[in-house]
Amino acid sequence: MACCGQKRAALAVKGGAGAPSSGGTVRFSYAGARLIVVRGTVTGRSYRFVPGGFVHVHSGDAQAMREIPGLKAEPVAEQFVA
Numbered sequence: 001m002a003c004c005g006q007k008r009a010a011l012a013v014k015g016g017a018g019a020p021s022s023g024g025t026v027r028f029s030y031a032g033a034r035l036i037v038v039r040g041t042v043t044g045r046s047y048r049f050v051p052g053g054f055v056h057v058h059s060g061d062a063q064a065m066r067e068i069p070g071l072k073a074e075p076v077a078e079q080f081v082a
Contacts (some may be wrong), residue, residue: 026062029054032070040064 007069030036030049038047040061047065054074057065065071 008049024058024059025056026065027054028057028062028071029074030070031072036068036070038065038068038071045076 030059035075040062043058
């Protein structure tokens with residue numbers, strides 16, 4: 001029987017190659033019931049997600065994050081400077 005940590009490790013291997021790394025960020029919301037910590041597949045950075053919260057994730061790590069249940073990439077509104 002696989003635990004959650006093994007599933008995330010499999011995602012890390014799957015999403016690591018060929019992921020974009022432009023350096024921008026993608027905002028993710030989290031709809032899970034418990035705190036999770038996910039390690040970025042490109043940067044190796046740890047991202048801490050709390051229920052109902054959001055985190056800005058490096059674009060290189062974003063592709064693998066999209067496959068994790070409960071995480072959703074959010075559209076970011078453009079900010080215009082007058």
